[in-house]
Structure formats: structure tokens, C-alpha cells
Amino acid sequence: MPHFEERLKKLNDQQRKAVETVEGPVMVIAGPGSGKTELLSLRVANIIRTTDTAPGNILCLTFTDAAAFNMRERLSGLMGRDAYRVAIHTFHSFGVEIINRYPEYFYNGATFVPADEITQTKILEDIFSDLPHNNPLRSQHDEKFVYLNPVKKAIEYIKKAGLSPAEFKTIVEENKKAAAFADPIIQSVFNDRISKKMFSSAREAARVISNYESSPLPGSFKSLTAALADSLAEALDDAEEQDATGPLTAWKDGWTKKHDDGLRHLADALNAKKFDALADIYATYMERLHKEGYYDYNDMILDTIAMLENNLGVRLDLQERYQYILVDEFQDTNDAQMRLLRLLTDNDVHEGRPNIMVVGDDDQAIYKFQGAEISNILDFRKTYRDPSLVVLKRNYRSTQAILDVARHIIKKGVARLENISTEMQKELIAANAGLKEGAIAHKEFSSRDMQHQWIAREVKKVLAQGIPAQEIAVIARKHSDLEALVPYFHSAKVPVAYERQQNVLREPHILQLVAMARFVDSIMRKREDADDCLPEILSFPFWNIPRATAWEISVTAHKERMPWLAVMRRSGGQLAAIADFFIDCGARATYETAEEILHELLGGPQEIIPHDDTEEEIFVRHDMFSPFRSYYFNKESFEKHPAQYLQFLSSLQSFVGALREYHRGKPVMVRDMLEFVDMHETNNLPINNTSPFVNDARAIRLMSAHKAKGLEFEAVFVINCQEDVWADTGGGRDIALPSNLPISPAGDTLDDQLRLFYVALTRAKRLLYLTSYHVDQRGKESAKLGFLTPEEGAPQLFPSETVAVADMERTPEDLLSAQWSARHAGPFVPDEKALLAPLLETYQLSVTHLQNFLNIADSGPLAFFEKNLLRFPEPKTASSAMGTAMHGTIQRVYKHLKSGGVLPATNDVLAWFDELLFHERLNEKDHAHMLVRGRDALKRFYEEKKSSFSTSAMIEFDFKNQGVVVGDAHLTGKIDKIIVADGAITVSDLKTGRAIKNWSPSDPYDKIKAWKYRRQLAFYKLLIEHSREFGGKYTMNNGVIEFMEPLNDQIVDLPVTIEKDEIERMEALISAVYKKIKALDFPDVSQYSQDLKGIIAFEDDLLRDAGTVQ
DSSP states (O other), rough: OOOOOHHHHOOHHHHHHHOOOOOOOEEEEEOSSHHHHHHHHHHHHHHHHHHHHHGGEEEEEEEEEHHHHHHHHHHHHHHGEEEEEESEEEHHHHHHHHHHHHHSSSGGOOOEEEEOOOHHHHHHHHHHHSTTTTTTTTOOOOTETHHHHHHHHHHHHHHTTTHHHHHHHHHHHHHHHHHHHHHHHHHHHHHHHGGGGGHHHHHHHHHHHHHHHOOOOOOGGGOHHHHHHHHHHHHHHHHHHSHHHHHHHHHHHHHHOOTSSSSEEEEEHTTHHHHHHHHHHHHHHHHHHHHHHHHHHTHHHHHHHHHHHHOHHHHHHHHHHHEEEEESSSGGHHHHHHHHHHHHHHHGGGTTTOOOEEEEEEEOOGGGGTBTTTHHHHHHHHHSSOOOEEEEOSSSOOHHHHHHHHHHTTOOOSSSSTTTOGGGOOOEEEOTTTTTOOEEEEEEEHHHHHHHHHHHHHHHHHHHOOOOGGGGEESSSHHHHHHHHHHHHHHHHHEEEEEEEGGGGOOHHHHHHHHHHHHHHHHTTTOTTTGGGHHHHHGGGGGGGHHHHHHHHHHHHHHTTTHEEEEHHHHHHHHHHHHHHHHHHHHTTSSHHHHHHHHHHHHHHHEEEOOOOOSSSOOOOEOOOOHHHHHHHSHHHHHHHHHHHHHHHHHHHHHHHHTTTTTHHHHHHHHHHHHHHOOOOOOOOOOOOEHHHHHHSSOOEEHHHHHHHHEEEEEEEEEOHHHHHOOOOOOOOOOOOOOTOOSSSSOOOOOHHHHHHHHHTTTTTEEEEEEEEEEEEEHHHHHHHHHHHHHHTOOOSSSEEOOHHHOOOOOOOHHHHHHHHHHHHHOOOOOHHHHHHGGGGOOBBBBHHHHHHHHHOOOOHHHIIIIIIIIOOOOHHHHHHHHHHHHHHHHHHHHHHHHHHHHHHHHHHHHHHHHHHHTTOOOOHHHHHHHHHHHOOOOOOOOHHHOOTTTTTTEEEEEETTEEEEEEEOOOEEEEEEEEEEEEEEEEEEOOOOSSSSSOOSSSSHHHHHHHHHHHHHHHHHHHTTTTTTTTTTTEEEEEESSSOOTTTTOEEEEEOOHHHHHHHHHHHHHHHHHHHOOOOTOOTTOOOOHHHHHHHHHHHHHTTTTTOO
16 A cells, blocks of 8 residues: 555544544544545555455445445555455445345345336325225325325335334334323323413423333334423423423424314324324335335335344344444434444444444535434444544635635534534634635626526636636536526536436427327227327428328318328328338237337337347347437437437436336236326326436536535535525425334424535535525515525625626626527537546446447447447347346246255246246237247256255356456446355356357357357456455356257256466457447447457457557
């Protein structure tokens, strides 16, 4: 670690203390810009340097993929290759890793998939429909269930609290007993108007209630009586200190409600039936979710918690594996994540002092909507014995003036560590002596549009001063605020980078596909009103049909009382061809799936490329009829309008991706797809397409305050500083949860609003601009944000100026013209490669991608670009679906073997295959064919191979989070089977499709197969030997291709020993191809022959260009 000492010397005393305190629990309170990222990196390096801990025994947890990536990059500068062996995860990717590592302990060995929002809603709708009419949550309005979405939210909160259905039910039952005890006591005191005379009786009530003995509750939550008594005592303390009844009145309003009997009752006592109903719905929801093979996002943590609590052996294994744990952004942890941390650190050997360090700042706790609880910071010292406390007060980012303004804002908050503990005083001091002098300005405008125009012009001025574009950020409260600003930057020709969010069901080209699908469905059903769809469809631009032609069809159809399709067929030419196309699609829709019909409606050149697990013997290439794809996704469109092209493609990916998650386990036909669309519309559920937009490598950043967290910029514009923007309390109905479960977001309280604004301000290094306006876009008056107003008598911390039209150096007419131009300006794109750059920010090269790039016989670089980078949606082939089902079946066999110690019966294996193939959602014809083919092959393969199945084999091992880096290339992949023996690893890859007998076949197509298989096993050797799990411990010299389908009635294995020259060539090819991909350089390969000889020639040229001699 050549740079460790040099970087350690730069730390201040408190940072050094955090780095050097490697044993026991440590809590670091780190304000913005206090160097916590450097501290975390140096601490990991110091642990490895001063102990005998291996990198793989250190676990770092954070909250975003970007934060995990940045942490690893910083570590690599200290530790080199060892940085990629440290386990760096988000909480959810860590949950996924545990599920993948111990699959036999989850879902009874079955393979579950995430449930999308529409699936969750549909399951809840079915549950609500089955509720009895007197259930307190069954209320309906306009045929919709009033409590459905509130219940869905409540279940999400309960899961984030780490509570299973049984645990939540336990709390509800215990609370009913506690409420029955406390309710009469509360009534006796609080039925009268609040007065100071009742303070003593209220104090006695709190004492009596606190003495109630309740059973311990799951998840370390307080009993209802303890929460009730503590809050009442606190309200009384405040009331007596203030000599006022206000705090007690507020307590009464929060904890009690008047009932029909005219008496005051505990709110929890009155809500008891709703809590019961919620507990039952939660249990039924989880039961049905799992029955249909689903889990939702929050289950990854919840199911991991349940597994660890019920499997001591696995828990001990993980506790032994992760000897040091570091948690970044600790203030953002929710109860479930905290419960997981306790399970990883509760080994008796630690005596309450495990090696865990958490870093956080209560003033930056802005993820309350994700269930985060700053109480975890307060409880850390209760959870772990004698933790070390480090408070970082020196700020290396901002000027003191910016820090003073930020502190002025945040000190208005109530629930802050500084107000609770004298040890946690954290007034930040600017410590970056090299920072140039800065400025703070608050600009007020007459309208929002005027504000937008000024921001665009001012950013241009800042750029002209020499500040790099990447050092300028515009930060807003909501993403929609940024969307409104983007056109002004396009109009001013200022490149921008931001995350675009759109509902694809509002995108014109998606609506056109849906309209055509509705017409196909109408033809299939022989509906009399089918003609109603055609006027709209024929107006779509890709048909290029004049409006007059459509009018003529309408007149003729009306005059001769003929259907439009009949008129079109009689007309001949293009119209007849269109009619025949839709009639054919209508006929095929009776047996083909929605995705297959969509594929026809998209049109364009069709090219079927083999799936990872199978080999197609025939490659189908033909031009399809529909001009949709050639109109929207042609080369000219990409060259002239790349931003629009990528937006359209991203929306199409989102739509098809959401459709693939719908109705798991059932073929989705056209009518199901239309139901899917209608359900989204009826329930106001968008299909969101969130995609990055960057139109130049030198682009300013536009982001929400939440997205800006953890970043810093030379100049920051915090926009729309209005009461109804940054201090908006939101809205919407939420169902009440038990009062002793502080698990639901309290709404945007003053503290929440202050923290978010504080985060926005503290992103700035030198220049901070705050902007507000008097009239919003609807012409309504809008008040300036109250945070910005100093207390009476206090000095103004920054200058505030009202910008008039004259100050803009433009006439009112010019401003109106600029406003209109901005709203109608298309995206400004000076650099098309910058648009594609976000696709590669965290790109990992897989063997499939590598082979698609190199295999010019079947695909090649340009096809790789379209299919693997742009990911144009293509339906899965029937053979690929069968291969996936067969792989899944073998994986389930191993799960069964590991969990029960015995192999399943052949009939059980075949039944699993039937289930998994059904989940592939093939059309009826393909399903019937692949069912017979797959069953026959699987039965033969299993009977012949089952004696070789072992509990020690690792199945479907995923390398995505293994930190594999070869040269500069980040690699990923999934290996079918890994067998460890005598310090060496053998890899098996399972294949469906026609087998080859040896590594030197004579058939030209088989030669390419053999090339692919050897390359694949060489790639796997690099994955193994450079991974966090196996690197430095094992070598892989041998691999085998196992063909699952018999050749000439024989099951074929193709073993190989990987030679040194193969690895050297593979490393060189990986480096050359990775550089080409990152540079978005996709060479023309038309000059090469489409056979193995051409592939090798292309490889040689790539290596020669890269300066590698082979």
C-alpha cells in the first residue's frame, strides 16, 4: 500500500482516530464534506495492514450502487487488486448475495421472481374482493377499494421494520391487551378539558400505565403501554417546564380520539379492528405472493432476516466470514436493515463489542420515505457496549459562509443529536485552505419562467468564467421541477445531464403499438366495432398514407356498407398489404403470445441469436412487414435525432420489460396485454421509464436533492425556493399503524424539510445561488421559503435581490419570445457519444457480450451494439425457453439435495421442469413441442448423471458483485456448476441443443460452436481466479461442457484443460474488446468471411490494433 502513509498523514486527529480504532464498535458522526469516504477507505486498508484479516472478511454496506462503485474505486487506489476482494454491497445486493449463496434455505428451493407493482395491486384487489362486507378496510368508492393503496403502503412500512406477518400479528394481539388496560385510565383523566390542575392525575396515570407487564415484542419495539407512558411523561415534563397546557393538549390530540359514546378513548383502542384486519391482509398477501412464485423488493431483507434467525449454522458462517463491518450513511438505515446488522454481529464471542463501524449524520437523514430511522443512531450506544464516538467537525468542501448559512437553516430543527447530547456538538469549520473565495446570492423573480431564463443565462456566465461544466449543479426539490427547466438549457445550447423520468403509457410510439394491438385483438374476436380503430392507425406516420386516402376508404365503406378491411383489400397495393398484415396478426393472436405479436407489429429486420443456454441450428433472418421499426429506429434517425431515438428505445424496453413481469407462469396473450395496460390506467399506475440523459461530455448536472446526496460542486443553483415546494407536507391517505411502531414516514415534518434543504445547500463548494419567484406557472402567487428569512433582529446571512425585467437586459417581448422558444426547443445534442455514455458507467463485460462482439458469423460489433448495449427488445425463442427451464430444474435438484440430503425422484424432477417451462409463457404450439423434447432429454440426462450430483457443488454462481477485474475490464457472468476439490476448481457448463463430439469438428457451424465453448471456459477461469470468493485461494485448469440433450442416443461430455496460451489470448481479447466498447467503437466487419476463419482474422486484427502480439 504505497500511498497509505501519505494519505493517513493528511487526516485530522478525529479522522485518524476513526481509522486506527479497528477493534470494537465505532460510531462516526460525519457532517457534509468532512472526509468520511476517505476515512472509510483508509480504515479498510488499515484493518488489512494491521491485522491478519483477508479482504474478503471485510463487509462494507451502503445504499446505492454508485456509492458502492465509488468506494471500490477509491479503495483500488490504496490496495490495488485486493480492493476487488473486499465485500462492498448495498443492503439489497447483500440480501441477494445471501439468497444466491444459500438458495436451499429460501422459498423451499423454488425460484421466485420480483413482483411488479401491478401484480402486487392485483393480488391485493383479489384479497379485498374476498373480504366480508363488515371488514373495516373493505370500503369502496366508485367501485374502487378506498384502503387498497394505504394498505399496500402500510405493508411496505411493516416490511421495512423487519416484521413478518406473524410478528406483526403478535404485536397487534399484545397491543389489544395493553389498550384494554390503559383505555379506562386515560378516559378517567382526559375526558375533561386540559388544565394545569390535571397535571398530577396525568402523572399518576403515566406511572400506573408504565407498571403494566407486557410480553416482549418482536423487533425490539416498545410495548404500547411503555410508549404511551413515556410519551405522556415527556409531554408533562414539557408542559411543566413551559408552565403551559399546550404540550399536554397536543399529546391528547395525538393519542386519543372521541368515540360515538361521547368519551375520549385511546386511538389504538378504537383502531384495534383495523389493525386486526391489516394483520390478516398482510398474512394473506404474503401467502398468495409466495404461492404465485413472487417476492417484492423489501422481501430480500425480510426473508434474509427470517432465514438467519432460523438457521444458526448459516448465521455463524456469515459471522465468521465478516469479521469487520462498515456501514456508510447509517442515518438512512431502516429497522429491517438494523435488525440484519444485529444478526451479523450478535455472536457471544464479541461480548457485546463486535467490530462494526457506522458513519452517519442525523442532519442528512433524507430517506424517511424509505423507512429510514435516525433513532438507529441514538440506539447504537444501547445496542453495542462501550462504543467509541468520533465527531468530525472539519469541513473540506465549502466556504465558511456557505457552512454558516446551512447551519442557520438546520438549527431550526428540533429532533437533532445536538439537542440531545452534549457529546455530539458538530458546528462545521471550513478547513480547505486552498479554496478560493466564494459568494452566496438569493435572486427573486416575478415569475417562474423568468427564473428559468435567468438560470440558463447565469449558468452560461459561470461557464464563461472557466468553471468546468461538471462542477456546476442545479438542484431541485422534485424531479418535475428539473423537467420544466431542461428546455431552457436546450434553447440556450447548454449541455445538461439528468435522469429523465417518463410514463411510457404517455409516449406516442407506445400508444401506437397499443392501438395496433387493440385492432389485432378486435379482429381476433371478430368485433363489429373493429373499424373504429383503423382511422387512427392509418394516420400513424410510419405508414405514410395521405389523409385523403383514409377519407376515401371511409366514404366507400359507408356507401357500400363494407368493413374498412374489405375496402382496403379491394383497393390493392399498400392498403391491401396492410389489411392482410392485420388479418394475419389477428389469426396468429389466437395462439401466439403478446410478445410475438408485438414483435410483428414492430417489424424491421428479424435476427434470432442463440440464448446463453442453447444453440439454434438455424438462424432466421428476414424482413418483416411493419415499417414501425424502420421508421423510428433506423440509422438516419439515430444520426439526426439520437436523443429521441434513445428515448423511444428506452420507453419500448420499459414497456416490454414490465409486460414480461405480468402474469408470471401464464402465457400473456394480446388480450392479457391490453388488460395489463388498462389496469395501469385504471389504477393510475405509471410504467416508469427512468433513463439518464447526457448530451455532451461537458454537461452541467441537474438533479433532485435526494440524488445530489454525497456529491459536491463548485457552483450550485438551488431553485424554486418556495414554501409550496420545499416545505410542502405532501398529502394522501395513510392507514394508521400501532402507536408503538414508529415505522411509517411522519410526512414531511419541519425537520424533514430542513434536512433536505440542508443537503442541497451543502453540495456547494464556493458559489451558491438560491432562486425564488412570486408567481408560479399557473399564475398563482407563491410565497418565498420561510427558511431563508432570518429571525427577528438577526443579521441577513446573504444578500437578497429582486431581479426585474430590465435587469435581464431584454424587453418583455424578448422574454416572452424566449419563453416560447424554450418550451418548443428540441434537445441540444453536440455530442452523440455522450448520450450513450451512461450505458457504460457501470458496464461489466460478460462472456455472452464478448462472443456476440467477436462472432461475426452470427452477430458482430454492430449487432452487439443494438442487442446488448441498446437492448432492442426481442422475444425469446422456444429453444431458449426450454434451455432456461432445464437449467432451472437442475438448479432446483441441487437445492433439494442440499436441503434434504437426498436426490429427488425422477417424476418430481420432470414435474419441476413442467412448472418452469410453463413459466416461460410459450405459445401453446411451442409449449407442447418443447415439453416433449425437454422431458425426454431431462429424463435421460438425470438418470445418467444423478450419481455425480454432490452437495458440495455450487450451482448458478453469480459473479456480478464479485469485483472481477482483468486489466481494466470489469467482468461478470454466471457459472452453471463449480466443483471445488483439492485446492482446484472444475467448472461445468450445461448446454441444450445439438451436441458436438469433440473439440475439432468438421462441420463449419460446429467449428464455431467449439470456438465459443473453449472461449467460454477460458473466460470462466478468469472469472474464478480474479473473484473475491475464489481468487488467491483456488486455480481452475479444467472445464467440461455437459450436453443435456443426447446425440445419437448418447449423453455427451466435452472436457478440456485450459492452456496458458488460451488464457493469454483471452486476456488480450477482453482488454481489446472492452476498450472498443467503452470507446463506443464498433468496427465494420463486412470484409471478413462469416466462418471461423473470419472470426479468428477479426480477433487477430483487434489484437494487432491494440498492440498485442499473439
